[in-house]
Amino acid sequence: DLMADEQSNLPKEFSEKYLITKKIGAGVCGEVKLAFERATCKKVAVKTINKKDFPASLGTATRNAEREIQILKKIDHPCLIKTEDFFQTDDSYYIVLELMEGGELFDRVKSKNQIEESIAKLYFYQMLKAVEYLHNNGIIHRDLKPENVLLSSQDDICVIKITDFNQSKILEESALMRTLCGTPTYLAPEVFTDAVTVGYSSAVDAWSLGVVLFVCLAGYPPFHPNAQTGLSVRDQITQGIYTFIPSKWDGISDDAKDVVKRLLLVDPNARLTIEEALHHPWLMDEAMKETAECIMYPRDSGDAAEADAAEADASTTKRSREDDDDEQ
Numbered sequence: 394d395l396m397a398d399e400q401s402n403l404p405k406e407f408s409e410k411y412l413i414t415k416k417i418g419a420g421v422c423g424e425v426k427l428a429f430e431r432a433t434c435k436k437v438a439v440k441t442i443n444k445k446d447f448p449a450s451l452g453t454a455t456r457n458a459e460r461e462i463q464i465l466k467k468i469d470h471p472c473l474i475k476t477e478d479f480f481q482t483d484d485s486y487y488i489v490l491e492l493m494e495g496g497e498l499f500d501r502v503k504s505k506n507q508i509e510e511s512i513a514k515l516y517f518y519q520m521l522k523a524v525e526y527l528h529n530n531g532i533i534h535r536d537l538k539p540e541n542v543l544l545s546s547q548d549d550i551c552v553i554k555i556t557d558f559n560q561s562k563i564l565e566e567s568a569l570m571r572t573l574c575g576t577p578t579y580l581a582p583e584v585f586t587d588a589v590t591v592g593y594s595s596a597v598d599a600w601s602l603g604v605v606l607f608v609c610l611a612g613y614p615p616f617h618p619n620a621q622t623g624l625s626v627r628d629q630i631t632q633g634i635y636t637f638i639p640s641k642w643d644g645i646s647d648d649a650k651d652v653v654k655r656l657l658l659v660d661p662n663a664r665l666t667i668e669e670a671l672h673h674p675w676l677m678d679e680a681m682k683e684t685a686e687c688i689m690y691p692r693d694s695g696d697a698a699e700a701d702a703a704e705a706d707a708s709t710t711k712r713s714r715e716d717d718d719d720e721q
């Protein structure tokens with residue numbers, strides 16, 4: 394029986410806590426299954442990472458995965474996937490993550506062909522807030538793509554969450570960084586120009602979000618193998634060559650196009666930062682931001698009632714103070 398042997402080769406302490414059922418996604422370094430927490434019947438997603446799938450030596454795999462777990466434990470934002478639990482055996486890691494009933498943004502764009510501009514803006518705003526949080530915590534995602542953006546429900550208006558931090562890079566204090574802080578009197582020139590020093594910056598995430606926004610709005614990627622230009626995808630990217638196909642972009646606002654143009658700039662210093670993108674006219678949309686804040690930070694009925702009572706009380710106090718003032 395499929396379910397039985399599914400359950401059999403899991404770590405015992407995992408099986409005692411969770412019941413694994415069907416496969417719901419497959420990532421580059423493992424697969425995602427739906428599971429139930431036995432004690433609460435709560436649905437969760439379990440990402441299995443097979444240690445042997447890493448061609449590199451086990452050492453790097455362990456370091457990457459341990460680093461991913463360390464990263465996942467540190468973050469807390471409504472648009473970033475939370476890790477609920479973690480187990481490992483000799484050959485696999487089992488990461489228990491919150492379940493996102495809407496699946497991957499990648500599949501949503503595929504099924505809808507193009508996402509309506511106001512919905513794309515709502516999703517993009519949430520991605521910007523999530524990546525702003527990562528950057529403020531010294532984390533660069535480095536692998537933002539529609540497969541790594543999950544939707545909380547089948548509805549258009551829903552919370553999105555970014556996942557897959559295994560390429561994330563925490564700006565660790567490195568020996569090289571310490572060296573560069575000291576006086577370079579005796580430092581060889583290559584230490585400054587060496588590739589490691591040049592490294593990337595958080596601007597790589599802004600570029601990727603530009604590509605994700607382009608795909609959501611237009612339903613096709615800006616850089617792809619195509620005959621016309623005769624350029625490789627790599628050359629299209631390094632030269633920043635892409636096309637707004639009229640039939641796909643005619644119904645889309647100039648503001649939306651402008652955000653894409655300013656994110657897909659080859660020069661990282663000219664490119665919009667996440668902060669600047671959040672202040673672009675296209676995102677200066679109070680109605681969208683209100684909706685986003687509401688779904689990102691839902692106030693359940695209890696809180697809402699409490700908050701309303703507090704507000705009512707405050708306004709009563711204020712009114713009585715005004716009455717007193719009037720009497721004086």
Ligand SMILES: C/C(=N\O)c1ccc(O)cc1O
Pocket residue numbers: 417418425438440474490491492493494495496497543556
């Ligand atoms: C990784 C993940 N949640 O954390 C997930 C991945 C794919 C899918 O369809 C649903 C999901 O919840």
